[in-house]
Amino acid sequence: MQKFYQRLKENQKERARCAFLVLHFGVLAVLLFLARPLLDTTAADREWSIHFLFPCLLACIILTTVVSFCRFAAEPDQKPKPRYVGWKQPILMLANAAYLFATLEFVTNSQFREMKWYYALLNIGVIFVLSIFVSLFLNSIRRAMIFMNIFYFCMSLVFYYVYLFRGEAFQLIDLYSIATAADVVGGYKFEITGEIVTSFITMMLVVRLWLQSREYRFARKTRNKILLRVAAAALMLGTYLAYMNLNWNAEFGVISDLWNPAKTYRQYGTTVGFTAVAKYMRLTPPDGYSKDEVTAIADTSEKETKTEDLRKDNADSVTPVNIIAIMNESWFDYRSVGDPQTSESYMPFLDSLTENIIKGHTLTCTKGGGTAKTEYEFLTGNSCKRFPGMVPYVSYFTHSQYSLVTTLKDQGYQAIAMHPNKATNWKRSTAYRFLDFDDFISIDQFSDTAKRYRGMISDQANYEKIVETYENKEPGSPFFLFDVTMQNHSGYTNRYFQADINCNGYDSDEADQYFSLLKLSDEAISYLIRYFQQVDEPTMIIMFGDHSPKLPDAFETWIAGDAYQNLSVEDQEKFYGTPFFIWTNYSMKSESNVWISTNYLSSYALSLTGLELTPYNEYLLDLREKMPALNHLGFLASDGTWYRWNDSDAPEEDLEYERQYECLQYNELIDKKDRDDSFFTISGEKDEE
CATH class of the missing domain: 3.40.720.10 (Alkaline Phosphatase, subunit A)
Structure with a gap:
């Protein structure tokens, strides 16, 4: 202890570090006491003891403070050189992955406790693999874990507030619309919950422990670092190809509800649900789609639609x-x-x-x-x-x-x-x-x-x-x-x-x-x-x-x-x-x-x-007579009955109409090379833009 005091007396940098530690834990303690009403509400809502969260977090702050100051007091004047990764570090990374899974679900998933244990393990495994990739690229266990903890806390806020404001889960495709979201974000009221406060405090404690942990690296020489990152990139590419082309989600029993991703997140975990839904961002052709199929549908439509009646009606308009x-x-x-x-x-x-x-x-x-x-x-x-x-x-x-x-x-x-x-x-x-x-x-x-x-x-x-x-x-x-x-x-x-x-x-x-x-x-x-x-x-x-x-x-x-x-x-x-x-x-x-x-x-x-009208307009008007209204949930049949698309008693004829409709849409939107231009225009001329 005398050496510790001597270090503080003689070294201004050490005094600054000590002051930062005091400030760090002091702020967390003050925040904890200020947020106690939120924590009590959170505990009550989740049917826990109303005094559970506060003493646990306070104990964590005190314990982490003691550990941090003990490490700081025992730290030599010169920091030890980084060591190579051993068998202990993956265990710590796995424990950190379990913590990240728990804190993300705690903030975003009200049905967290109802999740099946093997889906929890699957989420932890995915986070662990992601942690490995980050560690390989950064060539540092410590820096990777600090990044992962801060990143997952920020993502928990994104998932929580997007669902709160929009009623829909955050998805990968939303990154393309981030500018739109930023433009209207000022119209919302950001409420701080007990879960968010708890997650923030624990994140800060875990980050502090990682900051004071010893550095472990995979490579030291420049050449080895380059080879490491190349190998990591190749491994990521292989993982991505497997992710996109293997039916891994079905093997694990993960069924993606693409029109209600929040349900998928709640049932299978946010990390697994997010990756499962993101897999289907690509637009694939409908069943039976081909150029010939589109031509046949278009030809049949032009023969069956009441074109002459439409022309006659429009002539009087x-x-x-x-x-x-x-x-x-x-x-x-x-x-x-x-x-x-x-x-x-x-x-x-x-x-x-x-x-x-x-x-x-x-x-x-x-x-x-x-x-x-x-x-x-x-x-x-x-x-x-x-x-x-x-x-x-x-x-x-x-x-x-x-x-x-x-x-x-x-x-x-x-x-x-x-x-x-x-x-x-x-x-x-x-x-x-x-x-x-x-x-x-x-x-x-x-x-x-x-x-x-x-x-x-x-x-x-x-x-x-x-x-x-x-x-x-x-x-x-x-x-x-x-x-x-x-x-x-x-x-x-x-x-x-x-x-x-x-x-x-x-x-x-x-x-x-x-x-x-x-x-x-x-x-x-x-x-x-x-x-x-x-x-x-x-x-x-x-x-x-x-x-x-x-x-x-x-x-x-x-x-x-x-x-x-x-x-x-x-x-x-x-x-x-x-x-x-x-x-x-x-x-x-x-x-x-x-x-x-x-x-x-x-x-x-x-x-x-x-x-x-274009032939496509006429096709849509004819389709409306058969199916007066439709959306992702289902459709209104011509007899006035509402059906879901997967209802066993849904008319097969109507389902076939909808499949043909999807073929035409795919042809117009995606298939530029083989698009049937004459069906979507009055002139029938192809737009070369």
Whole structure:
């Protein structure tokens, strides 16, 4: 001990290190006492002793402090040289892998204790293998373990908050949309839980122990380090090929629910679930897909679709000079699910419209998030059923795409896209170029004085920009504008936004804020419709919601009368049915309570005009007669019955229709070389872009 004091007295660097140790553990102790209410809540929620977490963490801090200071006091003036890895280090790495597995599940998985023991071992094994790769590349056990502990803590926050805010699990594909996520993250409220505090404290303690551990390396000479990293890279490549091409997940009994990855994570562990779901990011051809199969489907469709009837019906229709399509962010009507019992109506203007309007619900493939999926369905006529967890804009747009845009431009329309946010969100700037829009109006073209709610451009300001763009076009020239609004984006916890509507019977500031935003949306719709009622040029306005909002699960249970997972497929589908309407400022037969899915919506709207349809539009309209609505959960049959895709009593004929539909979608989206251009265009000419 005397030597230790002498070291501190004579060496300023040693004093600084000692002060840092004191500060390190002092901060953790203070944090522990401040966070005690959170820890008590966590313990109670998990049915543990309410005094369990706090004393355990305090004991860990004290023990680690004693160990750290003992090591520091006994440490010689010169640090020992690094040693080669022996048999003890892999055991410590395996123990660290077990800790990382436990802390990740503790933060993110409420069903952690229900996991089968062999899946827990599988997760630990995967983390251990990852730790080996990191150790080989860094040529250091200590540095690798420090990295792994910090990395896994950060990932636990990512998994937790992504699910909290979006209602969907974080997936590998989300890395492509990180800029979009960063842009809207300010609208959410980050709540600190007892699990997060516990994980942070233990992570800091474990990192401290690794920092003071002895260095162990695999190689010392430069040549050996290079050979080590080459060997590690080769080993990683071999592991990746095995991961992608072997059916390892089935061998271990891991069944990936691609449309509900969170379920996979909870059942099999977050690490294993994440890797299992990521394996299916690649888009594979549907069963029976071939160029000849696509040609046969297209030929049969052109013979069977009621082309002449469509032409005849369209000949009597008014051809709109202006077509304005608006995808309204998080626009949803909970009256289709239950009785929200709000203090006042939140859609009074839309409810009042009865002339020249078709209203109903359009079935989407996403809930609580995933805006660009619904957008893709509307513009292309393809369904996102084949893209669980993936967004075509981000993953598959590498060449020109046929869509409503190309169909209208072939008939003389100017095509403009609008979105009052960053152009790079969901890679729209690239996607819109492949869709052949003439121009893209993003947030940069909106005035700094434009009205905002919660920092987002209001629907009113958005529609004023639409009017401004319309007034700047050449009078009489065909005009198509596709707009994606921003006002109602989640989350709904902004303390500066005054909610004017209350949800009676359910006490929730988030619900009150959301319904108040819907009322503002309705007022903006009133402005837009009243403006174009006075316009002489025939105008069609199409509006639909992209998905339901991300409100608390407890609210959804209250409004539906039961937890979502306990509902029938028909009642579950109601959470995917967003409002839509097609309105014209000229005479058109009105309808209400129409059920459709977003992949049909643009073809349906075109069928109400005198415009020419592509064979694919006609195919979709014919498919709609057989299957009026479909999404990833299931479909609505022509007799009004809802089915899941895997239901044993689902009509085989309908399942075959859907398989053929998938073949056509794959041909249009992916198979550029053998794409049947004549089926997706009016002119039939191949786009060489």
